[in-house]
Amino acid sequence: MRAKSWLWVLIVSHALVSVKAHAQCSSVRDDFLRFRSNTALTPLQGSQYALALRKRWQDCRLPTDSSLVRLTILTGDYLRKQANYKVANQYYQQAIQLANLNATSQKLIPQANYLLGTTYLFDNNPAQAKAAFLKALEYSVRHTDTRKWGVLSYINLAYLSYSQGDYQQALAYVETGIDITRKQPDEALLAPLLREKTNALYALGRYTEGAATALEMIRVAQQAHITNLGQYYLILADIQSRLNQPAAAIRAYQMAASHYRSANDSSQEAFVLTNLGFLFYMQKAYQQAIKQYQQALAIQKNRYSRARLFDNLAACWWQTGEFDKALQTYQQGLLAIPIGFNKREINQNPAPQSIRNALRKEFLLTLIQDKADTWLDYAKATNNQNRLQQALSTYEVADQMIDFMRWDHTGQQSKLYWRQKTRSMYERAIETCYLLNDAKQAFHFLEKSRAVLLADKLNELGARQQLSPQLAAQEQRLREAVTNHQNKLADLSPDSSQYAQVQAEFLARQDSLDTFLKELESSNPTYYRYKYDNQTVSFTDLQQSLKKQESSFVTYFVGDSSLYVMGITADKAMLRKYAVGDYKQALRPFAQLLGNPDQLSKRTKFNTFLSVSNQLYRLLLAPLALPQGRIAVAPDGFFIPFDALSRSANQPDYALNDYAFSYAYSATLLLKNKPKGNRLPSFRPIDFMGVAPVEFAPASGQVMLSGSDVALRSIANRFTSPTVLTHTAATRQAFQRDVANHSIILLFTHANADSTDQEPVLYFADSTLQLSELGDGALPNAQLVALAACKTGIGTYQIGEGVFSLARGFSALGVPSILTTLWNVQNQATYQLTDFFYQYLDQGLPKDLALQRAKQDWLKKADGANQLPNYWAGLIIVGSTEPLARTTPTVWGLILMLVIITGTGGWWLLNRQRSRLKS
Numbered sequence: 001m002r003a004k005s006w007l008w009v010l011i012v013s014h015a016l017v018s019v020k021a022h023a024q025c026s027s028v029r030d031d032f033l034r035f036r037s038n039t040a041l042t043p044l045q046g047s048q049y050a051l052a053l054r055k056r057w058q059d060c061r062l063p064t065d066s067s068l069v070r071l072t073i074l075t076g077d078y079l080r081k082q083a084n085y086k087v088a089n090q091y092y093q094q095a096i097q098l099a100n101l102n103a104t105s106q107k108l109i110p111q112a113n114y115l116l117g118t119t120y121l122f123d124n125n126p127a128q129a130k131a132a133f134l135k136a137l138e139y140s141v142r143h144t145d146t147r148k149w150g151v152l153s154y155i156n157l158a159y160l161s162y163s164q165g166d167y168q169q170a171l172a173y174v175e176t177g178i179d180i181t182r183k184q185p186d187e188a189l190l191a192p193l194l195r196e197k198t199n200a201l202y203a204l205g206r207y208t209e210g211a212a213t214a215l216e217m218i219r220v221a222q223q224a225h226i227t228n229l230g231q232y233y234l235i236l237a238d239i240q241s242r243l244n245q246p247a248a249a250i251r252a253y254q255m256a257a258s259h260y261r262s263a264n265d266s267s268q269e270a271f272v273l274t275n276l277g278f279l280f281y282m283q284k285a286y287q288q289a290i291k292q293y294q295q296a297l298a299i300q301k302n303r304y305s306r307a308r309l310f311d312n313l314a315a316c317w318w319q320t321g322e323f324d325k326a327l328q329t330y331q332q333g334l335l336a337i338p339i340g341f342n343k344r345e346i347n348q349n350p351a352p353q354s355i356r357n358a359l360r361k362e363f364l365l366t367l368i369q370d371k372a373d374t375w376l377d378y379a380k381a382t383n384n385q386n387r388l389q390q391a392l393s394t395y396e397v398a399d400q401m402i403d404f405m406r407w408d409h410t411g412q413q414s415k416l417y418w419r420q421k422t423r424s425m426y427e428r429a430i431e432t433c434y435l436l437n438d439a440k441q442a443f444h445f446l447e448k449s450r451a452v453l454l455a456d457k458l459n460e461l462g463a464r465q466q467l468s469p470q471l472a473a474q475e476q477r478l479r480e481a482v483t484n485h486q487n488k489l490a491d492l493s494p495d496s497s498q499y500a501q502v503q504a505e506f507l508a509r510q511d512s513l514d515t516f517l518k519e520l521e522s523s524n525p526t527y528y529r530y531k532y533d534n535q536t537v538s539f540t541d542l543q544q545s546l547k548k549q550e551s552s553f554v555t556y557f558v559g560d561s562s563l564y565v566m567g568i569t570a571d572k573a574m575l576r577k578y579a580v581g582d583y584k585q586a587l588r589p590f591a592q593l594l595g596n597p598d599q600l601s602k603r604t605k606f607n608t609f610l611s612v613s614n615q616l617y618r619l620l621l622a623p624l625a626l627p628q629g630r631i632a633v634a635p636d637g638f639f640i641p642f643d644a645l646s647r648s649a650n651q652p653d654y655a656l657n658d659y660a661f662s663y664a665y666s667a668t669l670l671l672k673n674k675p676k677g678n679r680l681p682s683f684r685p686i687d688f689m690g691v692a693p694v695e696f697a698p699a700s701g702q703v704m705l706s707g708s709d710v711a712l713r714s715i716a717n718r719f720t721s722p723t724v725l726t727h728t729a730a731t732r733q734a735f736q737r738d739v740a741n742h743s744i745i746l747l748f749t750h751a752n753a754d755s756t757d758q759e760p761v762l763y764f765a766d767s768t769l770q771l772s773e774l775g776d777g778a779l780p781n782a783q784l785v786a787l788a789a790c791k792t793g794i795g796t797y798q799i800g801e802g803v804f805s806l807a808r809g810f811s812a813l814g815v816p817s818i819l820t821t822l823w824n825v826q827n828q829a830t831y832q833l834t835d836f837f838y839q840y841l842d843q844g845l846p847k848d849l850a851l852q853r854a855k856q857d858w859l860k861k862a863d864g865a866n867q868l869p870n871y872w873a874g875l876i877i878v879g880s881t882e883p884l885a886r887t888t889p890t891v892w893g894l895i896l897m898l899v900i901i902t903g904t905g906g907w908w909l910l911n912r913q914r915s916r917l918k919s
Contacts, residue, residue, distance in 0.1 A: 025056070025062070028053065028056050028060055029062075029067060031053060031056075032053060032067060032071055035049060035050070035053060035071075035074070036070070041078075043078050043081035044082065046074075046077075046078035046081075047075065047078035047079050047082060047084075050075040050078055053071060054068075054071060054072070054075060057071065064098055064101055064102060064105075065104070065105060066102065066105040066108060068098060069095050069098050069099045069105045069108045069112075070108065072095040072098060073092065073108065073115065075091045076089070076090075076091035076092045076095065076115060076119070077115065079091065080119050085119050085120075085122055086123070088119050089116055089123075092112050092113075092116040093112075093116065095112040096112045107145060107146050109136075109139040110136045110139040110146040110150060111136075111149045113132045113133070113136035113139065113153075114153050114156075116132040117129045117130070117132030117133040117156060121156065121160070126163070129156070129160060130157065130160055130511070131515070133153040133156050133157050133160075134153075134157070134511050136149050136150060136152075136153040137150050137153050137154070137157075137504050137507070138504075138508055140153070141501050141505070147180060147184065148189065150177075150504070151180055151181055151186075151189050151193070154173050154174060154176055155174070155177060155189075155192050155193055158171075158174040158177070158197075158200065159196060162200060162203065165361055165362050167200045167204050168204070170196065170199075170203075171197065171201070172507070173196075173507070174197045175197070176504060176507065177193045178190065187220050187221075187223045187224035188224045188226075191217060191220045191221040191224050191226060194213055194214075194217035194220060195217055195232060195235065198210050198217055198236075201213060202235060202238060202239055202242070207239050207242045207243050208243070210235075211239045211240065211243060214232070214235055214236040215236070217232055217235075217236075218232045218236065227263075228262070228263045228265070229255070229256075229259050230259035230260040230265065230269075231268065233253075233255040233256035233259065234253070234268075234271060234272055236252045237250075237251075237253040237275065237276075238275055240252060241275070241278070241279045241282070246279060246283065253272050253279070256272045257273070266300075267302055267305070270300035271300075273292045273293070273295050273299075274293065274296045274300075274305070274308065274312065276292050277289040277291075277293045277296065277312060278312060281315065281316060281319075286316045286319055286320055290313060290316050293312055293316070294313070296309050297310075303336050303337060303338055304363055306333075306336045307333040307334070307336040307337045307364075307367060308333075308363055308366075310330065310332045310333030310336060311330065311333045311363070311366055311370055313329050314326045314333065314371075314374070315370060317329060318373075318374045318377065321381070323374055323377070323378035324346075326374050327371065327374055327375070327378075330346075330367055330370065330371040331343075331345075331348075331371075333367045334349075334367055334368075337363065337364060337367075339354050339364075347390055349368065349371075349393065349394055349397045350364075350368075350397070352397060352401065352404070361404065365401045365422075368398045368401060369395075369422075369425050372391050372394035372395045372398055372425075372429070373391075373428055375387055375388075375391035376388070376391040376428055376431070379435070380435070385436070388432055388435055388436050392429070392432050392433065392436065392438070395425065395428070395429035398422075398425055398429075399429070399445070399448055402422050402448075423559075424560065426445050426448065427559035427561075430442050430445050430446060430449075430557055430559075430564050431562065431564075431577075434564065434575055434577055437575075439539075439568075439573035439575045440539040440573070442566065443539050443542075443555070443566060443568070443667075444536055444539075446555050446556075446634075447536040447537070447555075447666050447667060447668050449557060449636075450634070450665065474516065478509070478513040478516055479513060481509045481512075481513075536666075536667075537667050539568075539573070541671065542568060542671065543568065543569075544570075545671055546569060546570045547571075550629060551629065551630040551631065551881075552569045552624075552626040552627065552629070552630070552632070553567070553568040553569075553631070553632050553634070553667060554567050554568075554620070554626070554631055554632070554633045554634070554642075555633070555634040555635075555636075555666075555667065556620060556634075556635065556636050557636050558580060558637055561579075561580055562577055562578065562580055563577070563579070563580045563582075564576070564577055565577075565623070565624070567625075569627065574623070574625075576624070578619055582615070582619065586612040586615040586616050587612075589608060589612050590609065590613055591638070591640075593605060593608070594609075594641065594644065594822075594823060594870060594873065594874070595823040595824070595870075596870075597826070597865065597868060597870035597871070600869075600870055601868060610646050610648070610651070611649050613644060613646040613649075614645075614646045614647065614648060616640070616645055617645035620645070621645060621655060622647070628658040628659065629658075629659065630659070630662070630846070630848055630849065630881070631659050631660070631661050632661075632663070632664050632667075632670060632848075633662070633663050633664070634663070634664045634665065634667060635663065639663055639876060639878075641661075641822060641869070641876060642655055642659070642661045643655060643661055643855065643872075643873045643876075644869035644873035654873075656852060656855055656856065656859075656873075657856075660846075661852070661876070662847065662848040662851075662876075662877045662879075662881045663877065663878045663879075664878065665811065665878075669811075670880065687721075687723075687744065687781065688716060688719040688723065688743070688744045688745075688746070689722070689723045689724075689725070689738060689739060689741075689742040689745050689746070690713075690715065690716050690722060690723070690725065690747075691725045691726075691730050691735055691745075692705065692708040692709045692711075692712040692724075692725070692726045692727075692730060692748040692749065693705070693727065693730035693749055693763065693765035694708055694709050694726060694727050695727065696750065696763055696765060697765070697766055700750075700763055700768065705750070705827060707827065707828065707831060708748035708749075708827070708831065711748065711831035711832075711834065712724060713726075714835055715746065715835055718838055718842050723738055727765065728765055728766075729765075730764055730765045731766045731767075732767045732768070732769050735764060735769070736769070736774070736778075739774075739778065740779060740780060740781065741781065742781060743781050743782060743783045743784070743884070743885075744783060744784050744786075744884065745782060745784070745785045746786040746788065746834070747762065747785070747786065747787055747788060748788050748831070749764065749788075750762075750763040774813060779813050779815055780814075782813075782816075783817060783885060784817040784818075784819065784847070784884065785810050785815050785817070786818075786819035786834065786837075787810070787818065787819060787820045787821065788819070788825075788831075788875075811878065815879070816879050816880040817847055817877065817878070817880045817881070817882075818877070818879055819834075819837070819847075819851070819875065819878075820875075820876060820878055821875055821876075822873075822876060823870070823874050825875065826870070829866065829871040829872060830875065833854050833855065833875055834854075834875075836854030836857050837854040837875075839854075840853045840854060841883070841884055844883050844884075845883060846883050847880070847881045847882070847883070847884075849881075851875065851876075851877050855873075855875075858872050
């Protein structure tokens with residue numbers, strides 16, 4: 001009986017425990033709902049309760065649903081508020097995994113990814129932050145009710161791009177977010193989007209547009225009942241300051257300071273004081289600026305912001321001639337930035353590798369560049385060589401920084417922006433070398449100041465040749481996906497319902513490609529070495545090449561105040577400096593008259609031409625005293641036809657008589673981009689393709705090129721088995737199909753190469769071809785492309801990069817030599833000059849000498865207006881001048897003869913042996 005009682009007690013006790021446990025489990029969800037709405041918990045209390053609630057959920061074996069996902073996200077939130085970022089990220093990642101297990105929970109994935117990205121951002125991990133934000137975008141496109149997290153991700157992606165100096169990319173992200181938000185208005189989201197847009201426009205120097213956006217931003221923020229408008233008024237004031245509206249700017253700064261003081265935000269108030277100080281600095285009120293900067297330093301805690309303050313304060317000392325104080329203050333700025341630099345001596349600079357991964361590279365670059373400029377001015381004021389050396393070593397660090405910043409940027413516009421922004425640094429660096437009489441180092445800076453984007457393009461082209469077929473195919477697929485989405489986006493109106501989604505998909509594809517390329521840097525070191533090859537050709541290597549070719553080299557830099565011209569031969573180098581005004585004053589009429597034969601044919605205008613032509617000759621060529629013969633020219637900006645420079649101001653005495661000129665985008669590219677032999681041996685001496693449509697589709701609006709087919713066939717007859725496309729056979733498709741197999745390509749056609757907003761276009765009988773449609777690696781065998789069309793060497797000039805022309809486009813495809821034109825050339829003259837040119841090429845002459853002889857022959861036979869340089873000087877050779885590489889028929893004949901002899905001898909010996917056996 002007693003045993004039964006105990007059994008009964010156990011049963012009742014177990015039942016009571018089960019009832020209690022059931023009651024606890026049934027209350028888990030209610031407890032979670034109360035927990036979600038409780039905003040009074042501290043971060044520590046919240047994280048402890050969240051962890052306990054998750055344990056109860058697991059103990060009760062409740063299902064994995066959206067409530068558990070939300071609880072997991074909330075756990076991460078409380079941990080993030082405690083700055084426990086790594087553990088917080090684990091919970092966000094777990095929330096993403098749980099959400100993927102349940103279809104109804106997947107709409108929480110954008111939120112979890114967004115929060116994951118912000119935590120990475122707080123943890124100073126921008127690469128992983130970007131990846132998380134892009135994931136949030138990817139899922140928010142699928143779930144339209146999660147739009148908020150996608151828009152917030154765009155805001156943060158814009159901030160990340162802005163922080164890395166990629167302002168064009170920041171603008172692209174934020175514009176997409178604005179498009180989405182305007183369709184379903186939400187002032188609380190639109191205001192920060194407009195803020196990021198204003199920041200990007202300001203950084204890009206688009207101040208008028210930025211001011212209008214800033215005013216809309218403040219209006220929207222007020223409608224959203226945002227109380228602290230300090231940051232909004234601050235950026236408005238900055239833009240008004242740049243627009244030279246000091247009174248309006250001061251009012252806006254005062255509004256910003258008032259908002260920050262009300263919010264007890266001393267760090268942001270320091271920003272206002274910093275920028276107000278800069279306004280006084282621009283007005284040359286240096287003492288007032290110093291006062292503002294010192295007040296800001298007293299309350300500013302952010303290390304990057306303090307670095308900026310030290311830089312601005314140092315600039316005031318610099319401008320007032322207190323150089324030592326300025327240099328000490330720059331050093332304080334460098335010490336403020338968290339890169340591990342701890343040298344207090346003013347002659348010490350950070351190692352370039354230590355600054356590669358810095359977040360705000362633009363702050364560092366400004367500090368280092370301003371420090372170098374101060375050393376230079378200090379040296380000039382005191383005539384001190386040691387200080388000049390300090391300036392030079394500091395410019396070298398700034399130059400390496402620019403490389404790192406360029407690698408960070410994916411958009412061409414952002415790269416061009418930084419090329420323009422750093423232009424003055426290269427001018428000052430070259431000036432330092434000039435004062436030190438250091439031609440070799442000046443040559444380095446001259447090289448680094450030009451055609452860097454073209455070098456990047458060719459580096460990438462060489463890099464991809466190092467990839468395995470699988471990786472190359474993967475890259476090709478990624479690039480095609482980018483191109484397809486880009487084309488799809490171009491076909492949509494920005495107002496269409498699909499536009500935002502397609503734009504988001506395009507950005508995701510672009511970032512997938514960028515991620516793939518980044519991975520290749522570590523997995524394929526040869527690829528990395530090619531892509532990030534920032535080495536310029538050494539001075540010694542250039543001189544050795546010049547000695548081998550019996551040639552000279554001329555390069556020049558057109559600065560804001562000075563023109564620097566350098567001449568290099570096999571055994572010496574000369575660097576000259578002139579006032580840039582003299583150069584610009586002569587260049588303008590020189591270029592205008594060359595492009596206008598009707599004007600140049602008038603005696604008075606021709607006399608003007610001879611005068612300015614001689615002035616340019618005395619600036620660019622005469623002082624260098626180069627020996628007669630071959631000269632390669634690396635210009636700064638537009639190509640100048642050196643052939644047409646006259647040694648006399650009174651009568652035509654052209655440099656063509658003594659020099660064979662060719663042109664290069666830089667010495668580095670000239671020596672790197674050598675001609676390549678055919679991939680497969682051929683019995684043909686040279687593979688030639690010629691294209692002459694003669695007539696064009698009526699819709700193209702292009703005039704007929706009469707006689708171009710006759711001229712083409714005359715040239716083609718010099719080759720053993722040419723491919724000739726004329727009239728209706730000269731189609732775009734036929735050209736694309738056959739061009740890869742040829743070494744020599746001649747195009748007698750029209751081209752548009754001077755548009756500011758479109759890439760160069762070639763015209764065929766049926767349609768047009770944009771150069772990008774050829775694709776990388778489309779011309780693997782090309783030694784020479786002759787563009788006998790109008791203005792193929794003309795294009796949009798980009799400061800620090802040169803002219804984006806059709807000729808440059810072919811160079812970017814890896815073609816080592818381009819024959820191109822500089823203005824609307826006269827057809828018959830071009831046909832005849834091209835025929836002469838190929839005649840001398842056929843004799844084995846280098847390309848520059850062949851073109852010189854062709855022009856000299858023209859001048860011997862021409863009379864009247866045909867003697868004017870409009871007719872003959874516009875045809876130039878860009879790139880390698882080596883003779884055409886050809887498979888010598890004699891060599892192949894010897895090989896064939898050897899095969900025949902060997903075969904015949906073997907047959908004779910075999911038959912003789914058989915005869916012996918038979919006997």
